[in-house]
Amino acid sequence: MKSLAELEAIRKATLSRINVRTEEKGETTRVVIGMATCGIAAGARPVMLAFMDEIQKRQLAHVTVSQTGCVGMCRLEPMVDVIVPGQEKITYVHVKPDMVPRIVAEHIVNGRPVQEYTIGAAENA
Amino acid sequence: MKEIALHLLDIVQNSVKAGASHVDIGFALASDGLLTMTVRDDGCGMSPEFVERVRSPFVTTRTTRKVGLGIPLLMQNAMQSGGRVDIDSQVGVGTTITAVFDTRSIDCLPLGDLASTMATIVMGSPDKPEFSLHCESEAGASDFSTEQIRPALDGVSLAEPAVVQWIQESLQEEIEPILGGIMS
Numbered sequence: 001m002k003s004l005a006e007l008e009a010i011r012k013a014t015l016s017r018i019n020v021r022t023e024e025k026g027e028t029t030r031v032v033i034g035m036a037t038c039g040i041a042a043g044a045r046p047v048m049l050a051f052m053d054e055i056q057k058r059q060l061a062h063v064t065v066s067q068t069g070c071v072g073m074c075r076l077e078p079m080v081d082v083i084v085p086g087q088e089k090i091t092y093v094h095v096k097p098d099m100v101p102r103i104v105a106e107h108i109v110n111g112r113p114v115q116e117y118t119i120g121a122a123e124n125a
Numbered sequence: 126m127k128e129i130a131l132h133l134l135d136i137v138q139n140s141v142k143a144g145a146s147h148v149d150i151g152f153a154l155a156s157d158g159l160l161t162m163t164v165r166d167d168g169c170g171m172s173p174e175f176v177e178r179v180r181s182p183f184v185t186t187r188t189t190r191k192v193g194l195g196i197p198l199l200m201q202n203a204m205q206s207g208g209r210v211d212i213d214s215q216v217g218v219g220t221t222i223t224a225v226f227d228t229r230s231i232d233c234l235p236l237g238d239l240a241s242t243m244a245t246i247v248m249g250s251p252d253k254p255e256f257s258l259h260c261e262s263e264a265g266a267s268d269f270s271t272e273q274i275r276p277a278l279d280g281v282s283l284a285e286p287a288v289v290q291w292i293q294e295s296l297q298e299e300i301e302p303i304l305g306g307i308m309s
Contacts, residue, residue, distance in 0.1 A: 004274065008277055014285045014287055035249060037135050037194045045242065048248070057284035069138075084256050
């Protein structure tokens, strides 16, 4: 086990970020990843960790990542919903870890959804 | 599924949905190559009739559709290696699932990235239940639990990216010397 002292340092660093988040209440962007049997089998676990990694790297205080079940479109998994407050929900399909930095940079940080990865693009192809 | 660790990620959701407050996960690799994975929870449990039926892909508690593949897929992969899956459950007490894999079999899945699975599990349910992981082999043993790290975090969520990363990295270090031989 790595030392609990490290956790203590993480706690302190995180608390300052949480304060930022509370001040910006209502402005939280949500990332929701399908994590049922179908999502897991299609590769949702590395996608999930890629989001955590990217958010951590960029120190994004206003983004939360959560998991959901199967929404019935198993053939499109791994699926990721990105919900930016005040904007329409965007659903990304067949998400792979190497797509995550672009989704974070272009959509979450700069507010421009990556159209080519969306469910609309996949269904019309 | 391509890894035993992915099956774990999948079936632990059952324990979470069963309202468990403790989920104890164990991996024991014996000298003869048999790997025993156990998931013990203190959730709502299942009636004997439901336990009989739960091995069928056409049984689920979900209301959106009529198939549930978590346990059937786990059984398929355990049995394919020459192992088995036991389900022991009691209403109001909890459920224990034991899956045995014969890691000497060419048809046995690799254990896979157990540290990433644990990090993902904790991230998905950061408040409740408490999770523990026990790993053992001839090379040694290690224990991890969310109860053990929660005091050090003092209110900071286990779902914080930095915490999830810490869990993943520290488990990776812990598990490698014990179960490294069957990870890939």
